[in-house]
Amino acid sequence: MGNKLLYCLMNPKYIEKVINSTKALDKDCFYEPFAQMTGEGLVTLGGAKWKRHRKVITPSFNQRVLDSFVVLFNEKGVDLVKKLEKHVGQRNVPVYSILGKMILELACQTSMGVELDVESLERRLDEVLDKQIHLFTEKTLILWNHFEVIWYLSGKKKMYQDYINRFGSIISEVIKKKIKDEKPNEQKKLGILNNYGDIPEKHAFLDTLIENTDLDENEIRDEVNTFILAATETTTNALAAILTMLGIYRDVQEEVYKEIIDVVGVEGEVMPQDLIRMELTERVIKETLRLFPAGPVMSRYVSGDIDIGDNIIIPEGVSVAVPLLYIHRNGEIYEDPLKFDPDRFLPENVAKRPPSTYFGFSQGPRSCIGSKYAMMNMKVILAHAIRRLKFFSEYKSVADIELKMTMLLRMKHGPKVWVEKR
Numbered sequence: 001m002g003n004k005l006l007y008c009l010m011n012p013k014y015i016e017k018v019i020n021s022t023k024a025l026d027k028d029c030f031y032e033p034f035a036q037m038t039g040e041g042l043v044t045l046g047g048a049k050w051k052r053h054r055k056v057i058t059p060s061f062n063q064r065v066l067d068s069f070v071v072l073f074n075e076k077g078v079d080l081v082k083k084l085e086k087h088v089g090q091r092n093v094p095v096y097s098i099l100g101k102m103i104l105e106l107a108c109q110t111s112m113g114v115e116l117d118v119e120s121l122e123r124r125l126d127e128v129l130d131k132q133i134h135l136f137t138e139k140t141l142i143l144w145n146h147f148e149v150i151w152y153l154s155g156k157k158k159m160y161q162d163y164i165n166r167f168g169s170i171i172s173e174v175i176k177k178k179i180k181d182e183k184p185n186e187q188k189k190l191g192i193l194n195n196y197g198d199i200p201e202k203h204a205f206l207d208t209l210i211e212n213t214d215l216d217e218n219e220i221r222d223e224v225n226t227f228i229l230a231a232t233e234t235t236t237n238a239l240a241a242i243l244t245m246l247g248i249y250r251d252v253q254e255e256v257y258k259e260i261i262d263v264v265g266v267e268g269e270v271m272p273q274d275l276i277r278m279e280l281t282e283r284v285i286k287e288t289l290r291l292f293p294a295g296p297v298m299s300r301y302v303s304g305d306i307d308i309g310d311n312i313i314i315p316e317g318v319s320v321a322v323p324l325l326y327i328h329r330n331g332e333i334y335e336d337p338l339k340f341d342p343d344r345f346l347p348e349n350v351a352k353r354p355p356s357t358y359f360g361f362s363q364g365p366r367s368c369i370g371s372k373y374a375m376m377n378m379k380v381i382l383a384h385a386i387r388r389l390k391f392f393s394e395y396k397s398v399a400d401i402e403l404k405m406t407m408l409l410r411m412k413h414g415p416k417v418w419v420e421k422r
């Protein structure tokens with residue numbers, strides 16, 4: 001790709017060897033534009049630094065911390081229903097924009113513990129992120145943009161840097177507000193959970209990082225940038241795709257509705273202990289991420305020869321790409337691959353497939369650190385949405401949906417969803 005030698009692995013047997021190898025722990029040059037946006041954060045770091053960060057950040061995602069966020073997830077669920085109700089009777093509800101705003105707000109609350117002036121902040125962040133991601137895609141996918149001189153002369157290098165600086169200053173502004181308002185070491189309590197029994201009070205990742213790690217201020221800032229960027233687009237796109245799938249496959253939607261009523265009830269908040277029982281909802285999420293993974297491809301830098309079997313050696317110094325979308329939609333792995341069928345994720349069916357055939361949250365040591373957070377968040381939001389509203393989509397099947405592939409994956413013409421009250 002570009003002027004770089006890249007091995008694209010299609011066979012799960014080979015992917016398995018690479019994805020779990022200690023010689024493929026580093027991200028390759030295709031992540032550089034993302035690194036420019038986030039600084040030195042978990043998604044793009046490599047080597048010893050990545051290991052250290054992963055080790056110190058992992059406890060920030062422990063179950064108690066995640067359970068403490070359920071109150072916020074519930075608030076967002078209630079809020080989403082109110083916003084969607086305003087669009088009852090209207091075609092093409094702006095689902096990406098409604099969800100994007102909500103997830104960005106949530107990411108800022110859980111990562112930094114600050115309430116935002118979301119209207120103005122979101123507008124500014126949204127514009128900056130959109131332009132940044134567009135330029136990132138041009139830089140990564142277009143051959144000549146890999147030559148720095150061309151990238152520079154086109155004026156896009158400067159433009160890209162400007163957007164990165166604007167993003168950085170918006171985040172710094174939020175962190176400053178946080179330091180001014182919260183003083184984490186003195187005032188750890190960011191919210192009160194009245195009706196959640198013994199669930200701890202919310203504790204933003206930023207606080208946990210400041211108190212419990214030896215990361216310095218710049219490292220913490222870069223990790224906060226990373227959380228916000230890694231959480232926002234992925235969760236927004238996943239939720240939009242789930243609502244679209246449920247809008248097409250109405251029979252599955254009714255089954256999910258029954259599960260929600262059974263587990264959570266017609267009224268009241270979703271409790272952390274409910275989430276484990278939302279088994280069909282979890283399969284719906286996994287099946288949607290099979291058809292619409294976070295990104296079409298992920299890749300690694302190979303830091304030493306890797307023997308992948310069958311007398312094939314991947315040599316040191318090249319990149320390896322794993323085409324997630326191709327694997328997930330491969331008819332030899334998933335029968336009738338474009339059929340939306342959550343039963344594919346029943347344990348007995350998962351056991352029949354080779355391990356490296358599903359990458360919803362990736363696999364191996366560099367899998368998604370936010371997977372549990374994302375799963376809990378999406379289940380709570382869906383419980384509120386499906387309990388109050390019925391979703392419909394103009395699409396008739398998965399095959400109808402054109403994809404827009406950048407570093408991430410979206411539906412080219414949006415979800416085409418409309419809603420009715422139950």
Ligand code: HEM
Pocket residue numbers: 042043044054226227230231232234235238289293294295298299359360361362365366367368369370371373374
């Ligand atoms: C539906 C939502 C999400 C999906 C589908 C998703 C998917 C993924 C995937 C596929 C990767 C591997 C990327 C690669 O290797 O190129 C990844 C990595 C990562 N994700 Fe997520 N993600 C989601 C939500 C989140 C959230 C909510 C957070 C943070 C709160 C997060 C933080 C990260 C981080 C930090 C990494 C890099 C981990 C490392 O390399 O050590 N993600 N995610």
